[in-house]
Amino acid sequence: MCGIVGYIGQKEAWPIIVKGLKRLEYRGYDSAGIALVAQGINSYKKAGKVTDLEAFAEGKDLRGRVGIGHTRWATHGEPSDRNAHPHFSEDERLAIVHNGIIENYATLKEELASRGHTFKSDTDTEVLIHLIADIMEAENTDLLEAVRIALTQVVGAYAIVIADREHPNQLVAARKGSPMVIGIGEKEYFIASDASPIIEYTRNVVYLKDQEIAFISDDALLLKNIDNEVQTPYIQKLEMHLEMLEKAGYEHFMLKEIHEQPRSIRDCMRGRIYPQEGKVQLGGIKEYAEKLRNADRIIIVACGTSWHAGLVGEYLIEEYARVPVGVEYASEFRYRNPIITEKDIVIAISQSGETADTMAAVELAKERGATILGICNVVGSSIPRLTHGGVYTHAGPEIGVASTKAFTAQVTVLTLIALYTAQLRGTLPQSKLVELLTALEDAPLLVERALKCDEATQYIASEIKDSTNAIFLGRGIGFPVALEGALKLKEISYIHAEGYPAAEMKHGPIALIDKEMPVVVIATKNSSYEKVISNIQEVKARKGRVIAIVTEGDTAVRELADYVIEIPDAEEALLPLLATVPLQLLSYHTALLRGCNVDQPRNLAKSVTVE
Numbered sequence: 001m002c003g004i005v006g007y008i009g010q011k012e013a014w015p016i017i018v019k020g021l022k023r024l025e026y027r028g029y030d031s032a033g034i035a036l037v038a039q040g041i042n043s044y045k046k047a048g049k050v051t052d053l054e055a056f057a058e059g060k061d062l063r064g065r066v067g068i069g070h071t072r073w074a075t076h077g078e079p080s081d082r083n084a085h086p087h088f089s090e091d092e093r094l095a096i097v098h099n100g101i102i103e104n105y106a107t108l109k110e111e112l113a114s115r116g117h118t119f120k121s122d123t124d125t126e127v128l129i130h131l132i133a134d135i136m137e138a139e140n141t142d143l144l145e146a147v148r149i150a151l152t153q154v155v156g157a158y159a160i161v162i163a164d165r166e167h168p169n170q171l172v173a174a175r176k177g178s179p180m181v182i183g184i185g186e187k188e189y190f191i192a193s194d195a196s197p198i199i200e201y202t203r204n205v206v207y208l209k210d211q212e213i214a215f216i217s218d219d220a221l222l223l224k225n226i227d228n229e230v231q232t233p234y235i236q237k238l239e240m241h242l243e244m245l246e247k248a249g250y251e252h253f254m255l256k257e258i259h260e261q262p263r264s265i266r267d268c269m270r271g272r273i274y275p276q277e278g279k280v281q282l283g284g285i286k287e288y289a290e291k292l293r294n295a296d297r298i299i300i301v302a303c304g305t306s307w308h309a310g311l312v313g314e315y316l317i318e319e320y321a322r323v324p325v326g327v328e329y330a331s332e333f334r335y336r337n338p339i340i341t342e343k344d345i346v347i348a349i350s351q352s353g354e355t356a357d358t359m360a361a362v363e364l365a366k367e368r369g370a371t372i373l374g375i376c377n378v379v380g381s382s383i384p385r386l387t388h389g390g391v392y393t394h395a396g397p398e399i400g401v402a403s404t405k406a407f408t409a410q411v412t413v414l415t416l417i418a419l420y421t422a423q424l425r426g427t428l429p430q431s432k433l434v435e436l437l438t439a440l441e442d443a444p445l446l447v448e449r450a451l452k453c454d455e456a457t458q459y460i461a462s463e464i465k466d467s468t469n470a471i472f473l474g475r476g477i478g479f480p481v482a483l484e485g486a487l488k489l490k491e492i493s494y495i496h497a498e499g500y501p502a503a504e505m506k507h508g509p510i511a512l513i514d515k516e517m518p519v520v521v522i523a524t525k526n527s528s529y530e531k532v533i534s535n536i537q538e539v540k541a542r543k544g545r546v547i548a549i550v551t552e553g554d555t556a557v558r559e560l561a562d563y564v565i566e567i568p569d570a571e572e573a574l575l576p577l578l579a580t581v582p583l584q585l586l587s588y589h590t591a592l593l594r595g596c597n598v599d600q601p602r603n604l605a606k607s608v609t610v611e
């Protein structure tokens, strides 16, 4: 987590860095700081958001055409001015911003302290810059070489940018495990954790590879690897557009992203489905068709919302392609000794493509010989580069910390993979493939209709906003939807919420139900409809307040429930795409009414690049 921005060129660095940091605040917003190199280094840092930093720096000397900036998600050391980046070497010659974790920082700190170093913060980052300065002095080397040597001693993940008071026209950057992009302009370079701060200045970028170090001056970019070999920069063209990073008239990114879903689902299917022929084509994994045809099982690894999408995938792949699927929390998978064989296919799902736990699970499965496929949203991120093949979700940048359109795009891709695998294995008659793909083609229109529940969800939100707890129930393919609904509510409104399989309620959670407890039930007309009605009866018998997501025109549930939200009638496979929409809106409105920061909920960051 944490976002970093660097600039070197002909323009004033401060406004470019401030704007860039605001775009990266989704990565963390515990503190922000900027160092500007002009006559010496001026550094400004403040606990809180980038706007707090701006207020703090008002009226101060903000000149400088070289600078580095940081927005923090705290790991080592509480969020405070003192622990905010940039951090400095003892003599304050070098300033660093860092995203990642230096795992052996305590040992390094002890060694440096024994040589007389003193530290001003509790961070691992300050230890790294002291180490670099120490090497520079001891080995009498330049900054680039000192950084290279230091990084051979470091265990952990990092994306760093370093400014040097003595060489005001250069920056040194490096990465391992944490992302970094360098934008190439006219006599200027932009360095950032992702392309969003760069897009309005240039489309030409270089994604730094793991263990690459960049030496950047206003007219040169030199890349080396950790073994001191010069590397050729691979310049790519950004395909992102600035409008994608703006709110487009919506009050929040989350609301914009919820409403973008018809478009994102359509983009996700474009060129991949041929309903009349009953055919799915997935270019990114076609090389692994034979593996999919013969796989004994599929293991899905993911975290958070992506893990919920994985559960939907399990249901669909088992139902249509008849391959056993296991869905694993990536963070747990990596710390046991999972049985993985060369015949296994591991699917890693990640919006950001940078989640540390998912990356580590991928590395483990790869070491053990499995074929790894990715489902990621951010093009060029780390996970797609680690996997053998994959399918991008093409949902466009997701800025709201709470994942919305990425989830429905992941579910769409998983539906495509389920049907593609069914096609390969011959587990569905052609007529069924035609029927399912025809239904899927309509999904964007149906999601558009599902979005019409804005007013209903707003009203229900006003009814539940003072609750302290909520339960979400679903069965079959509706169960992961219930989990996702509960996660959305808890992460942005801070109401404690749990998702449960509706039938499990009687094995414990039913004890929680009383007249105060909102119980959100996925009660659409699908294979478990009758059973869910019985579960609603059980809740009502204990005076729970039932909010039911029902199929348009439903009367049976309406009679029982306190509130209903209708979604269009559709093929069961589309249930997660449709039923998730009202739950996203319900969370959004509830959080708004509770005065929460919807796009930047407390303690969270969009891209979780630490274990």
Ligand code: M6R
Pocket: 303, 304, 305, 306, 307, 349, 350, 351, 352, 353, 354, 355, 358, 401, 402, 403, 404, 487, 491, 604, 606, 607, 608
């Ligand atoms: O980028 P990823 O999909 O790998 O992220 C996984 C989770 O961190 C993420 O889904 C998280 O749970 C979101 N805050 C959910 O809204």
